[in-house]
Amino acid sequence: MPRDYRDDPDITIEPIPGLPGALPRGETILWQGRPQPLALARASLGLTWVAGYFALLAVWRVGSLAADLGWAGAMPYALPFLGLGLLACGMLYLVAYVQARATVYTITTERVAMRIGAALTLTVNLPLTRIVSADLGPGPGGTGSISLTPAEGSRLSYAVLWPHIRPWRMREPQPTLRCIEGAEKVAALLGDAATARQSRPELSAAAMAAE
Template sequence: MSLPANAFDAPPGLPAPLPAGEHILWQGRPCAFGITFRTLHVGLVGAWFVGLVLWAGVPMVAEGQFAAAAITVGPTVALGVGAVGLLALIGWLTARSTTYTITNRRVVMRYGIALPMTLNLPFALIEDAGLRRFRDGSGDLPIRLRSGNRVAYVHLWPHARPWHVSRPEPMLRAIPQSGDVATILARAIAATLEQQEEAASPVIVARRPGAARPPRLAAAS
């Protein structure tokens, strides 16, 4: 039997085709606005340059030295506009080059502007997941890994929970409709844990009269 031409093609955002029994529950990208303002803090950078311009220019303007004020603050304004523009570009590229995927078995994070990287997080490695929502409905979903599983903070950034350097936590950043995505992830993890508990739960083995006495409990396969 011949296979279709795309049988070995990986879906977008995934490093390889999904194995049998695994399917995508959700896939999306972070919001460029959230990456730019909440991760790269472009607002604080812009405010810093505005403060410098006011500090240097306001006294001259108050004395009527408009031309001198323009000459003095001109380089600062140009540098500030360039810095804000560069951060905005990096934020847009970061969002554009990032794909988050939730399947019924794992979380996959594919990111990297120049050197794409893929992080696979099977549900068995996940200890907990949280949600931090913002006013616009977007949110961050940090993922806490079980003890003994660690990913370097430098390799994760900017897809890492801030200030958790000693025990880095991967994080789905600036996810639109984060509440719905968190629900999907929670249900998928719960379903996996339920299946594992059922597979590991003991079952009572019946014994016929006169037969050799079997063990009372046997693990279900």
């Protein structure tokens, strides 16, 4: 069941939340979701590494002073490093939270749409017929990410899509539904939708108008 975002105060007024316009006749929303903020901070902003770095600095500082001051006397010297680490991690989480709240991923019977961007909002539409493959990968905290390989000739920008992109694939950017809950079920739903769409014949504009 698609999630209802109509009462979400973080979503601007749109004909359909997460989509730039009304759905064409015959198109149906199958699923909507967004990244899990903490998992996104860990996966795309290195939150775990930053926390570990400052923790390591704190341990090093205490260890270097313990011989002269004793463990009890050296412990307070770890507080500045722990405080800076907490501040840095808090800022990273805030960035991830804002990014996650501004994002809506949508799978319909015709396409995958990604409403992204905290400062400059845009919607990336990927028709199911233009998606070559979808790769499911594990994410932090039990989440998962689904990377989409677009057909050759698709013009996508790594910088514009970040962090909703597969890491380090700069030459051939792969839009990615990052750090979503229930990723396995979503991937199966996407596969079924793509199979159904591929097996459905294209209708010309004249034929559609005649219906």
